[in-house]
Amino acid sequence: MNKSKSVMCGKLTVKARWLWEQTIRLHGRAPETRLASSLSLVEILTALYYNGYVKSKPAELNWEGRDRVIISKGHGAITLYAILADLGYYPMNELERVGQQGSFLGGIPDPIIPGFETVNGSLGHGLGVGCGMACGLRQKDNTSTSVVVIVGDGELHEGANWEAAMFAGHHRLNNVVCIVDFNKKAMLDNTDKIIGLEPLDAKFSAFGWDTFRVDGHNLAALTDCFERVFKYPRKGPVAIIADTIKGRGVPVMESDPLCHVRTLSKKEIAELLGETRD
Amino acid sequence: MTDRPAKRMRDMFLQGVLEEMNAATDIFFVTADFGSPVLDNIREQHPDRFLNVGIAEQNLINISTGLALEGFRVFAYAIAPFITMRCLEQTRTNLCVLASVKPLSVCLVGVGAGMSYDVSGPTHQALEDISIMRSLPNMAVFSPADAECSHDLAKHVSRRKGASYVRLDGKALPPIYQANERLDWNKGFNVLRKGTSASLVSTGYMTHKAMETADILTKKNKRISVVDVYSLNHLNAVAFADCIKDAGPVITLEEGFTGRGGLDCLIMNAIKGRTITALGLLPEYRFDIGNRDDLLKLHGLDANTIAEKVLQTAVH
Structure with a gap:
């Protein structure tokens, strides 16, 4: 790794740690938020947003040139609450009000939140809606804008994803990038025990997508992958399969196949954040 | 016609x-x-x-x-x-x-x-x-x-x-409206015939059955209103209630299940307090084979049967 790259990754590491903490704090304020599903996304979102791969103008929500980011696995989106506040979509103190009456930050994000494009969390919709946006952008001759759809692996059991995947492959939608947060767990078990998804990259390839497989917690690897995907012309839709760990950084979650619905106690949170009074 | x-x-x-x-x-x-x-x-x-x-x-x-x-x-x-x-x-x-x-x-x-x-x-x-x-x-x-x-x-x-x-x-x-007729879609209904003996309120294909029924009953000296309802979520209820207030008992006709929130429910809510007779299909799935009018007849939705039912409720 050259020096400038290592400095950049150092900054990203600091940012990722901050987001990890913010995510846990959000969960502490609103225990109904899904923490484990959000923690598997921390490095993916860090590398995506803080390397400048997502074009946006927080002060101009409907700016035509913005990249459309759809977080189809809405349960895992609370990390994005902190990112959007950090980028200036809304004041940072909104994060204090998560889950409270009058806040726009709920357990699952909706487009009442500045920066969110679609209704999320009802699983299996994002990829198809994103493909529709991609067709619209193409029709408007907007070739510089990407539609980035983040899906979970459990969500891929929804058949509508594969209707969209066929569609994108057939129409060579090179403005669509699908990032799979492959954390290997759904609600009741590991996904390979429910309905196995492997070989997942080969499945997307068979549907006409160019695929990448990357360690979803390695900021350098993610940055390299995004650099190749976002900085060079694409021939068709791209799927990035990011291998992740659900509940990353929280040992009791990482080891728990039922961690999706696990809520951390205030004591556990204080211990994780090093804020215990010994 | x-x-x-x-x-x-x-x-x-x-x-x-x-x-x-x-x-x-x-x-x-x-x-x-x-x-x-x-x-x-x-x-x-x-x-x-x-x-x-x-x-x-x-x-x-x-x-x-x-x-x-x-x-x-x-x-x-x-x-x-x-x-x-x-x-x-x-x-x-x-x-x-x-x-x-x-x-x-x-x-x-x-x-x-x-x-x-x-x-x-x-x-x-x-x-x-x-x-x-x-x-x-x-x-x-x-x-x-x-x-x-x-x-x-x-x-x-x-x-x-x-x-x-x-x-x-x-x-x-067959046509009911004039060529390229423009309807008031926001009002949501159109009075095709005016009468005071009874009112047939229908939508879609059943408006054709309502017209047929009205023809049969006209020969029996009944004056039947036929109201075609074509906007089923944005009906102007006040205008509808007004148009139907002196038009006799109300019978809704729909080619769908009754009692399940369809046209009958819409009209019941639009004219609260008045009794309606809801004609349509019983909520059941059937495998009868035949053409559409054969099937409707099996459900009592042919014009003759509808006319008999209207006569049971019609006034003067």
Whole structure:
């Protein structure tokens, strides 16, 4: 790794740690938020947003040139609450009000939140809606804008994803990038025990997508992958399969196949954040 | 009636859509591999704004949503039971929920209202679609009675903001309205005949049965009102109640399940306090084979049987 790259990754590491903490704090304020599903996304979102791969103008929500980011696995989106506040979509103190009456930050994000494009969390919709946006952008001759759809692996059991995947492959939608947060767990078990998804990259390839497989917690690897995907012309839709760990950084979650619905106690949170009074 | 030929609603509706697409560049037409001769004109003349998603209604709605979010007006086209039920949650979430916060213009066009796909059986018949679509906030429901007004309906929905469902009959039907008649879609109903003995309130194909019934009863010296209700979620209830107040007992006629939130429910709410007789189908799935009028007769929805039932309630 050259020096400038290592400095950049150092900054990203600091940012990722901050987001990890913010995510846990959000969960502490609103225990109904899904923490484990959000923690598997921390490095993916860090590398995506803080390397400048997502074009946006927080002060101009409907700016035509913005990249459309759809977080189809809405349960895992609370990390994005902190990112959007950090980028200036809304004041940072909104994060204090998560889950409270009058806040726009709920357990699952909706487009009442500045920066969110679609209704999320009802699983299996994002990829198809994103493909529709991609067709619209193409029709408007907007070739510089990407539609980035983040899906979970459990969500891929929804058949509508594969209707969209066929569609994108057939129409060579090179403005669509699908990032799979492959954390290997759904609600009741590991996904390979429910309905196995492997070989997942080969499945997307068979549907006409160019695929990448990357360690979803390695900021350098993610940055390299995004650099190749976002900085060079694409021939068709791209799927990035990011291998992740659900509940990353929280040992009791990482080891728990039922961690999706696990809520951390205030004591556990204080211990994780090093804020215990010994 | 008239010697003008029977026409299919979808042909006239799609002709209206084609004219709108010729005049504006922001309209997309998306189909779930369902066609018609006029649709061939749309896809030949506007290949860049025509998409066939294949037999995939969930994706039909999702793709249409994405196009609408990019500022396009969208027509999504499929067989009525499938576009209303196969993808209902996509419609609810991506059209109705989203339309609360984002400007969207998407019209779902379903062909095969009621039992128009007679011999195809229960999978292809749409007997629940009115109830289901009526239950959705941010969803307009239009049910035209003939091809003539369907042309105007296409123009209306193409200019309308929000989500809408248009249920079109699958059969060629004789005209009820004048050629290219323009209806008040916001008012939602039209009085076809005025009378005081009883009022038949109907939608879609049953408006034809209502007219037939009124003809039979006229010969028996009854004066029957016929009200065609074509906007099933945005009926002007005050105007409707006013038009029907001196028109005798009210009988609703629908080619769908009664007591399930369809036309009968709409009218009951519009004229609260008055008793109505709801004629339609019992909520059950049947596998009777026959043409549409054979099937309707099995359900007591042929004009003669309807006329007998009306006589039981009619006054003077």
